Amino acid sequence: MSQFYKYFKENMEALGLPAPENLYGNLQLAINTAMTLVGYVEKFGTKVTVREMIGAGIRGEKLLTVWTMGASYYVGAVIGSIAVAAGRSLAGGTSLADVLIRAQMNHLHRPWLPGVLLRHPEIYKRRNK
Secondary structure (H helix, E strand, O other): OOHHHHHHHHHHHHOOOOOOHHHHOOHHHHHHHHHHHHHHHHHHOOOOEHHHHHHHOOOOHHHHHHOOOEHHHHHHHHHHHHHHHHHHHHOOOOOHHHHHHHHHHOOOOOOOHHHHHHHOHHHOOOOOO
8 A cells, every 4th residue: 555545545534435545546546536536527517426426437336435425525525635645745734725736736626626625624634633
């Protein structure tokens, strides 16, 4: 298991969300998966559910546990978790600016993303234990 995936999975689990290793096992795989998910949200709108994304073709059998959840929240969590995992792997901390910069660098930024992250800072802020 890569350090990236360890941190990614830890962040997603803290949010109560699944993070299948076959979709997010390393940084590049996670970015590719996020780009696919963003594409579905772009195509079907921010009200699309994870169930509808699975029906449209995402390889997300392990996402069935959250299938009624809004896809934009799940995608925001994925993008935030990518930033958290990359930040922790490289430097140890992540801010909203880090998440948005990382999303921009990887062509994942969308107009709805800042709003989701502002409403749900738990997506990218690590909880102290």
